[in-house]
Amino acid sequence: MITGKNYIGNQLSAIGNKTFKTFNPLLNIENEWEITEASTNEVNQAAKLASEAFKTYSKISGEKKAVFLRAIAEEIEALGDDLLQVYSSESGLPNGRAMGERGRTLGQLRAFANHVEKGNWVDASIDTAQPDRQPMPKVDLRKMNVALGPVVVFGASNFPFAFSTAGGDTAAALAAGCPVIVKSHPMHAATGEMVSAAVIKAAEKTGMPNGVFSNLNSSGIEVGQALVQHPNVKAVGFTGSIRGGRALFDLAAKRDEPIPVLAEMGSVNPVIILPQALKNRAEDLAKIYSGSITLGTGQFCTNPGLIIGIKSEGLTNFVNTLAEEIVKVEPSCMLHPNIAGAYESNKANAMSQSGIKVLAGYNEDVKPNYARQVVTTVEGNTFLNNPILHHEVFGPFSLVVQCENKEQLEEIIINLEGQLTGTIISDDDEIRTFTSIVNALQNRVGRIIFNGVPTGVEVCPSMLHGGPYPASTDSRFTAVGVDSIKRFVRPFSYQDWPNDLLPIELKNENPLGISRLVNNVRTTSKI
């Protein structure tokens, strides 16, 4: 049952008087549930509870955190088809996607459970004392990662499960030992409430402190702003637009005590197709990219919005085939009328720029909120001189840049903003003669792909989902994979601390048998 209320810790609460409804973009009607926005009072309560919970939750064992994370996964699963239906009715995304994304979300929770169940992840390091060292005795120092404090997670519009309520940011923060306050995404607040209920149920069943998780509703920006500025909050996770992420980053940087905002934002995910590849398989590539551009209505953050090649017969074949293929794709529904509206206006703005030619676009009538895909093309020089063309058009839109030569291609890459991904399409040994282009691309991206498509973000330790600004606000962290826990921890040193008072990961006996750096040697031995 959906109440439309906030979770302030374990309690449902709706003391505010502002309400809103979510929207079913497929049916083009409002959903029935009335959602109540969190009040200032509720924001403060959630923050206070989170700080209280932090005192105990930051110190519980990895084993107990793992039990909690697995219980969350179980409780989400137990919601069954009801959850999937609410998800689809608030996002327009089909049932198959709902199932896939739920699987990904459960997988993330369980991966973090496995990651923190034993203590290896704390990066334990021990330097033992040398009381007789000359000229000064050496003290005993032991270091490990500890939780940063309460974390605010902003739900993403385009991933109601995997990057929202109990998504990657929440799983990472909870695994780290940080209580989480979710600022629920207003487009899927009912989905958020259902998932929150599962988290709360899991917290209660596994004996977690009240306040380890809260979920706040809001259709505007005030609740999010209040959370980011709240002194009890110590870090922020965000997935969304550059404008939104940068606004939160700026707020956090202006605090008396600045806090990190880990925002994963926009990206056009450039794809460079080298000349031989264009010559030998332009048509195949066009077909593949026609699929990648329109996948999930172009609403993935790794959507290939920019394709770059050097003018040639091959490139001409590629654009012609892409034009033919792209219109064959059946349009699909976007997440929300606002997103569909933004797509239309951003697309129109891009298409109105001087020198832009429309290669092809879907021109038939479509249902409300459906996105009509478009591919466009532009000369390299025009692209270089117009920053508007460098910006993401969120949706099934792509721009093919036709360069004069290798030098211009390199110049374009050097002048790109930071990106989540960069892709090189190459035939055989061709890439070896494009070293400077590969190096330039590496400097602008977080992940570089050989002969593939940027869409599809594998959840595994070797994934880096992030990149130079504005792909993210801090390229030193990933938003996907177990290493994303590093966003929410800080190393902490104990000097000459009594062995029995040390955390279990640092005790002489090494009761967990974890891998530690002891006097510069990696070992699982005791001391």
Added chain:
Amino acid sequence: MITGKNYIGNQLSAIGNKTFKTFNPLLNIENEWEITEASTNEVNQAAKLASEAFKTYSKISGEKKAVFLRAIAEEIEALGDDLLQVYSSESGLPNGRAMGERGRTLGQLRAFANHVEKGNWVDASIDTAQPDRQPMPKVDLRKMNVALGPVVVFGASNFPFAFSTAGGDTAAALAAGCPVIVKSHPMHAATGEMVSAAVIKAAEKTGMPNGVFSNLNSSGIEVGQALVQHPNVKAVGFTGSIRGGRALFDLAAKRDEPIPVLAEMGSVNPVIILPQALKNRAEDLAKIYSGSITLGTGQFCTNPGLIIGIKSEGLTNFVNTLAEEIVKVEPSCMLHPNIAGAYESNKANAMSQSGIKVLAGYNEDVKPNYARQVVTTVEGNTFLNNPILHHEVFGPFSLVVQCENKEQLEEIIINLEGQLTGTIISDDDEIRTFTSIVNALQNRVGRIIFNGVPTGVEVCPSMLHGGPYPASTDSRFTAVGVDSIKRFVRPFSYQDWPNDLLPIELKNENPLGISRLVNNVRTTSKI
């Protein structure tokens, strides 16, 4: 020979027309050397060279970087006593300290050489492809740390060697593969030039690209501001005041592309003396702390500026003995007349606060620039209500807070700003009955010390030198020890990348035999 010029890459340069001199605080006279400030043109040249150098330097082997770092250490050593004399004449610090700090600096350079010589530090992670996985094939992903880009390092006033020109920040950045531009500290610009000459000599001898290191002079804030705002600069290392660090942090956060500023700033390093310890060894503790407060003229960032206890006979004994002991210490010279002047005015300001009592202070006449130490005391309640008393007085000054009870002690700790260190002085099992106080202290500091003094920052992997704001601008990183390299790297993923084009650390053959996480298992094996 000291030219007073800047190093723009390997070239000495002095095209600006603003000059300044450094000061010998012991003799209370200006030093002879005329230092020329860097011009805007030179700032831009250094930044351009650094970006050029980054292209190759970021990709050279760990072995070559180690050779370079060791050569820097050798060249500094080769400067011999001349360097130590210039150091002392620009800082007033004695020869013994100069030798000790030089040793620390050489040790840091060599520790980073050892750290990056093999490839373990890159945190290599590999997930191999599963082409047959259902429902989607799994791609091959490989991740490792890569250099962030050119780094600007601000020299610190209080460590002309260890936290300046070729100090910890520079060593960490160079080890990471980042070119460095030093904004030399104006109080020891000649020392900075000599060390820079050694770095340049080492760079030339070991074949490093021009621009891998530059050294810019400036007596004001403009050169530093220009560097932090320069688009080619990708990170900043700083050690100094809260005001200075925060100003750079704010500038960097406002850039179109925000960059990390790793600033290690102020700290009063609270010391909590528990009741039994006060009862049993108040006098011994007072003697030890009298030494720690005045060590290095109180100019260490871990100087104990705040001592807290619960009112008792023991605490009375402690303050009485501290009062007796502190005046026995012979005053010593501060780094510069400006620092001595700031000490006098900050001390006077603290002493003028309502409720502050002066326990004792050195009252005899002293030479110019010598600091007269003072210890003061205040009631817990007065301390709680006056934020001015929470601020650092840089120099040999300490405040003893006398609390009513355990609850007030805890409240005081909770309300402290972030600190580099916190110390608990405890007898036997006493600490076990003060769990909430220990936990509260842990939340406010980067390093917690049992029965010791906060001064003395061991350079080893388990050291955390940093802490919650304003001890540092990002508590997730350390400024001391080999892990400080993490400030200047970002993880980077290769997807389906050809094996022979991968960096050596990620190749199937694992030619370096490094430890890697392969399909979630740690191994040194090849694939």
